[in-house]
Amino acid sequence: MTLEQTIVNIARRAKSASSTLLALSTVIKNRVLIRVAELLLEEKEALQRANGKDLQLGVEMGLSAAMLDRLRLTDAVITSMVTALHELCALPDPVGKIEDFVKRPNGLLVGRMRVPLGVIAMIYESRPNVTVDAAALCLKTGNAVILRGGSEAIHSNLALATILKKALISQGVSEDAVQIIPVTDRRAIDILLTQDELIDVVIPRGGEGLIRFVAQNSRIPVLKHYKGVCHLFIDKDADLDKTVPLVINSKTQRPGVCNALEGLLVHQDVAAAYLPVLVAALIEKGVELRGCPKSTAISAQIHTATDSDWGTEFLDLILCVKVVGDFDEAKTYIQHYGSKHTETIVTENYSTAQRFLAEIDASAVMVNASTRFNDGGQLGLGAEIGISTTKLHAYGPMGLEELTTRKFIIYGQGQVRE
Amino acid sequence: MTLEQTIVNIARRAKSASSTLLALSTVIKNRVLIRVAELLLEEKEALQRANGKDLQLGVEMGLSAAMLDRLRLTDAVITSMVTALHELCALPDPVGKIEDFVKRPNGLLVGRMRVPLGVIAMIYESRPNVTVDAAALCLKTGNAVILRGGSEAIHSNLALATILKKALISQGVSEDAVQIIPVTDRRAIDILLTQDELIDVVIPRGGEGLIRFVAQNSRIPVLKHYKGVCHLFIDKDADLDKTVPLVINSKTQRPGVCNALEGLLVHQDVAAAYLPVLVAALIEKGVELRGCPKSTAISAQIHTATDSDWGTEFLDLILCVKVVGDFDEAKTYIQHYGSKHTETIVTENYSTAQRFLAEIDASAVMVNASTRFNDGGQLGLGAEIGISTTKLHAYGPMGLEELTTRKFIIYGQGQVRE
Numbered sequence: 001m002t003l004e005q006t007i008v009n010i011a012r013r014a015k016s017a018s019s020t021l022l023a024l025s026t027v028i029k030n031r032v033l034i035r036v037a038e039l040l041l042e043e044k045e046a047l048q049r050a051n052g053k054d055l056q057l058g059v060e061m062g063l064s065a066a067m068l069d070r071l072r073l074t075d076a077v078i079t080s081m082v083t084a085l086h087e088l089c090a091l092p093d094p095v096g097k098i099e100d101f102v103k104r105p106n107g108l109l110v111g112r113m114r115v116p117l118g119v120i121a122m123i124y125e126s127r128p129n130v131t132v133d134a135a136a137l138c139l140k141t142g143n144a145v146i147l148r149g150g151s152e153a154i155h156s157n158l159a160l161a162t163i164l165k166k167a168l169i170s171q172g173v174s175e176d177a178v179q180i181i182p183v184t185d186r187r188a189i190d191i192l193l194t195q196d197e198l199i200d201v202v203i204p205r206g207g208e209g210l211i212r213f214v215a216q217n218s219r220i221p222v223l224k225h226y227k228g229v230c231h232l233f234i235d236k237d238a239d240l241d242k243t244v245p246l247v248i249n250s251k252t253q254r255p256g257v258c259n260a261l262e263g264l265l266v267h268q269d270v271a272a273a274y275l276p277v278l279v280a281a282l283i284e285k286g287v288e289l290r291g292c293p294k295s296t297a298i299s300a301q302i303h304t305a306t307d308s309d310w311g312t313e314f315l316d317l318i319l320c321v322k323v324v325g326d327f328d329e330a331k332t333y334i335q336h337y338g339s340k341h342t343e344t345i346v347t348e349n350y351s352t353a354q355r356f357l358a359e360i361d362a363s364a365v366m367v368n369a370s371t372r373f374n375d376g377g378q379l380g381l382g383a384e385i386g387i388s389t390t391k392l393h394a395y396g397p398m399g400l401e402e403l404t405t406r407k408f409i410i411y412g413q414g415q416v417r418e
Numbered sequence: 419m420t421l422e423q424t425i426v427n428i429a430r431r432a433k434s435a436s437s438t439l440l441a442l443s444t445v446i447k448n449r450v451l452i453r454v455a456e457l458l459l460e461e462k463e464a465l466q467r468a469n470g471k472d473l474q475l476g477v478e479m480g481l482s483a484a485m486l487d488r489l490r491l492t493d494a495v496i497t498s499m500v501t502a503l504h505e506l507c508a509l510p511d512p513v514g515k516i517e518d519f520v521k522r523p524n525g526l527l528v529g530r531m532r533v534p535l536g537v538i539a540m541i542y543e544s545r546p547n548v549t550v551d552a553a554a555l556c557l558k559t560g561n562a563v564i565l566r567g568g569s570e571a572i573h574s575n576l577a578l579a580t581i582l583k584k585a586l587i588s589q590g591v592s593e594d595a596v597q598i599i600p601v602t603d604r605r606a607i608d609i610l611l612t613q614d615e616l617i618d619v620v621i622p623r624g625g626e627g628l629i630r631f632v633a634q635n636s637r638i639p640v641l642k643h644y645k646g647v648c649h650l651f652i653d654k655d656a657d658l659d660k661t662v663p664l665v666i667n668s669k670t671q672r673p674g675v676c677n678a679l680e681g682l683l684v685h686q687d688v689a690a691a692y693l694p695v696l697v698a699a700l701i702e703k704g705v706e707l708r709g710c711p712k713s714t715a716i717s718a719q720i721h722t723a724t725d726s727d728w729g730t731e732f733l734d735l736i737l738c739v740k741v742v743g744d745f746d747e748a749k750t751y752i753q754h755y756g757s758k759h760t761e762t763i764v765t766e767n768y769s770t771a772q773r774f775l776a777e778i779d780a781s782a783v784m785v786n787a788s789t790r791f792n793d794g795g796q797l798g799l800g801a802e803i804g805i806s807t808t809k810l811h812a813y814g815p816m817g818l819e820e821l822t823t824r825k826f827i828i829y830g831q832g833q834v835r836e
Contacts, residue, residue, distance in 0.1 A: 019753060023777045096776070102798055108787055110797050115779070117809050196633075200809055215614075221639060221810040242832035249834035335437060357827045358514070359441045361533070369526060369830025378835065379528050379826060380520055391535050391618055391823040392639040393811040405809040408797060409775045412787025414660035416667035417796065 003183065007191040010146055011198035013176035014119045018144040021177055022116055026093040028171050029140055035167035036136065037085040040078055043163055048073055050159035051128070058152055070127045071153055081132050084383075088136050091382040094401045095142045098409070109411040114404045116142035118200035121192055122385075123148045123214055125206030128156040134203075135164050135178045137385045141403040144177045146199065148192065150206075151184035158182065193218040205386055223398065225363075225389035227313040228258030228341035230371040233330045233356070235347035236269035242368055243274060243346045244281050250344065250371040252285045256315045258387065259342050259374040263310070263320045265330045268294070271323045275299050282319065291321035298323075311337035327352060334360060340389040342366070342374040363389050363396035421601065425609040428564055428597050429616035432537045435594035436562040440534055444511040446589050447558055453585035454554065455503040458496055461581060466491055468577035469546070476570055488545045489571055499550050502801075506554050509800040512819045513560045516827070527829040532822045534560035536618035539610055540803075541566045541632055543624030546574040552621075553582050553596045555803045559821040562595045564617065566610065568624075569602035576600065611636040623804055626731075641816065643781075643807035645731040646676030646759035648789040651748045651774070653765035654687040660786055661692060661764045662699050668762065668789040670703045674733045676805065677760050677792040681728070681738045683748045686712070689741045693717050700737065709739035716741075729755035745770060752778060758807040760784070760792040781807050781814035 001009070040047070051073040058068050094114045101111035120143045122134045131147055138145035149157045161180040168175045181188050193202065196219040203223050204214040211224050232250055234243055250261035266275060271294065279289060279299045289295075290305035302321055309320050324330045334343055344366040345356040353367040364374040374397065376384025381399025388394040394402040419427070458465070469491040476486050512532045519529035538561045540552045549565055556563035567575045579598040586593045599606050611620065614637040621641050622632040629642050650668055652661055668679035684693060689712065697707060697717045707713075708723035720739055727738050742748045752761055762784040763774040771785040782792040792815065794802025799817025806812040812820040 019779070022779060104796075104798055108791065113775070115809075115813075118779075216637060219634060221808065223810075239832075245834050246832065253835055353829075357531070357829075361437070361440060361536075362825065364826040364828060366828040367830055368832050369828050370834045372835040373526065373828060373830075373833070374826070378522075379828075380522055390639065391533075392641075393823075395533075395823045396826045405811075405813045407780065408782040408792070408814045410782060410784040410787050410791060410797075411771075411775075412785055412791075414657075414664065414786050415791070416663050416788045417671055417790040 003185060003187060004191050006183070007181070007188055008195065008198075010179050010181065011119065011192070011195045014144040014146050014179055015198045017174040017176035018116065018118045020174055021139075021142045021144055024142060024173065026095075028173065029093065029142070030089045032139060032167050032171045032173055033085050033089050033136055035170050036132065036164060037082045039163045039167055040082055040085075040132070044075070044078055047078070047156070047159045047163070050155040053155040054153055061152070063152065067152070071156070073128060073156060077127075077129055081129050084133060085136055088140055088383055091140070091400060093140060094404050099406065106415050107413060108415055111409050112406040113409045114401070115407050117403060117405055119144045119146065119198060120403070121146045121148065121199050121202045121220070123189060123192070123202065123204045123206075123210070125150045125210055128153045128160060130205065131157050131160045131180070132164070134385060137383055137400065137403060139177060141400050143403055144179075146179050146181065146192065148181040148189060154184050189214070190217060193220060196220045203386055221392070223386065223388050223390070223394060223402075225258065225339070225341060225387045227339050228260070228387075229262050229311055229313050229337060229339040230259060230342040230344075230374075231263040231265055231334050231338060232261055232344045232346065232371060233265040233324075233334070234267060234270065234274060235327070235345055235349060235352055236267040237349035237352060238267070238270060238274070238346040239348050240274055240277065244278060246344070246346055246368065246370055247278055248281055248285060251282065251287055251319055252317065253370070253372050255317050258313075259371050260315070261319065261371050262312065262314055263322070263337065265322050265324050265333060266295070267330075268323050268325055271295065272298055275302075275321070285317070287317045287319050289319055289321055292323055294323035295321045313339070327355065331359060334362075338362060341387070342371045344369060344371050363387065421603060421605060422609050424601070425599070425606055426613065426616075428599065429537065429610070429613045431594035432562040432564050432597055433616045435592040436534065436536045438592055439557075439560045439562055439595055442560060442591065444513075446591065447511065447560070448507045450557060450585050450589045450591055451503050451507050451554055453588050454550065454582060455500045457581045457585055458500055458550070462493070462496055465496070465574070465577050465581070468573040471573040472571055479570070481570065485570070489574070491546060491574060495545075495547055499547050502551060503554055506558055506801055509558070509818060511558060512822050517824065524833050525831060526833055529827050530824040531827045532819070533825050535821060535823055537562045537564065537616060538821070539564045539566065539617050539620045539638070541607060541610070541620065541622045541624075541628070543568045543628055546571045546578060548623065549575050549578045549598070550582070552803060555801055555818065555821060557595060559818050561821055562597075564597050564599065564610065566599040566607060572602050607632070608635060611638060614638045621804055639810070641804065641806050641808070641812060641820075643676065643757070643759060643805045645757050646678070646805075647680050647729055647731050647755060647757040648677060648760040648762075648792075649681040649683055649752050649756060650679055650762045650764065650789060651683040651742075651752070652685060652688065652692060653745070653763055653767060653770055654685040655767035655770060656685070656688060656692070656764040657766050658692055658695065662696060664762070664764055664786065664788055665696055666699055666703060669700065669705055669737055670735065671788070671790050673735050676731075677789050678733070679737065679789050680730065680732055681740065681755065683740050683742050683751060684713070685748075686741050686743055689713065690716055693720075693739070703735070705735045705737050707737055707739055710741055712741035713739045731757070745773065749777060752780075756780060759805070760789045762787060762789050781805065
């Protein structure tokens, strides 16, 4: 078989499986998830052997210590996968939920029923635990899934695929519901992205390069976010006692992730009073500060920012600081440099808070809360398959409901249209 | 200015306008709509003069009588545009609506606020009244819109644009909120479809050729349906008294539209009894019937269908007829030949009805109701900008809510993440 035939065949089988997943009961879906959890523990040794192959090849290929670390399926990582599967079982199944059920004047009963999207292709670079995570979320929502992980994790991913398929078969579900692209050839992605008759959605996860590549080459709708350039605006009515922990938490609690703070905006009326306190706290946490001339005039510990610093996703202990004249200047700055991910205001002023929530265009807008809360688990979605910063279908963290759509169901009694 | 500069400039101005539309009050938006309605009547003569130019050119270009008819802005067409604008004013504005508002264990208040999509590009071939319809729906939902109508309606569309802009300016709203591509050069569409940094969604309306072109060339997400190949399945437990009017209405009430019936599936247990009655009624309405061997054996008035008839969108008084062995055969046929638009079952059997609603994958699934009800107005959406048969974002008729998305809003009291 050519590569193209292999990929098309995988997509065809996924589509065929999706038509049976559509009406699968929640009980069966949960039983598959539980069986995956059991098998992860039962077959841990084989799994870690496969993972060992990836690690060895990784060392030979000169992967960094950090990358090898993310690749490693330790006992702790496997335990956390098992825990996540049990938590997912406990979440409500959105499929079949009927919303907005109304009776029309002609007696038709019209409702909107949540149904799976169909076939989802996940293209990712991350750790192999994403394989189980993504497969489980798609399965719980009745979607078939095609997984294409990083080439450096291929042995681990194939071992995980074996476990996933065993669990599906054990409950009488088509093993084609979860498939892993078995080749590392990059052209497989190009072929996958043109199967718009067979695949309903593509979700890329990884660096901006991968995501842009997918977005530009896909004929299938893509759910994505390129990056998280998040800001916190300290309004003139901000409470300093709240401000310091919010800035520290947003920037330093986990600086390498997309909802970490990258830009601090300070209202000029409070800049002279607040900045020295904030700078001291940030520097104590090892944060490097790069600011506008007004901010460097207030604190010598802020270095002068270069043009390329503004709007940069550092993913590191670096923070841009800008003093702004008023709300409108902060808003204009956010519109220009933000990535529609997470924007926070710190203020005690009711009207300013309401205006920020209404006028700022981002997937999550917050008042007096850490940017780190823009996360499916934290916002109550229970689980998350990614974050979308494009507005179609989903905007912000995507949970189980975002892996479904709604069809109209109509109960008639013989009505015809006049 | 080059064509590219013209188009990019239009898209830039639309994006800039969208940031002010975002927070525009419903009162102002409705006032603009009312002003459009007033101006349509006040400036009717100028409008009909511009329309006259299109009609004259259309005659010279040899447009069919039917096409000229659709192009004509008669007094009646203008009155119906005015009525539609008043009805749209009366509909609730989805923007700003807060849903799923919850209190998290840490005290954060988390809700999801409906916000406009941003900038919408409409590419259409239809009658010039679509120009006002689409502009009004986008404006009501706080979206900026770029309209690209058929070249044969360019003078009418530019005259309508003048009215729309006057109405916007009269209420202090940016005239860039509604823009019409002023050139008929087809390359304008290619350029438009690559402006993914400026345009949030593309909605094509027209023939399958146009829609496939847009879907294949767009870097911007597309909301679309290619065609409507709708079926009605007469189950063995169907009530004949309901069946006949349902089939006649679905097929003949308006055969040229996407929710008209194209394929009739008849359970073999009732085929011999029901088909003769149905055939007589359909032939009386001028419907040509093309069927499978089993159906032609029952009625000599059914012609033998060719392979290319199955799954065809006739948009005409032609109907395919197939006798099926059971529910599963009907389901398999629908999955293979259907276009995920509208599927109806006629049955008195409770379990069969429920199974059809759950298992058939289409934007609208119905029991004992005419396929013609798959329409925004009929299903209670109030207004409709199109129908989507892809599952992302919208599935089925798209009303005002489908022109919005939801962002997360978070009311904190200083919470940080642990």
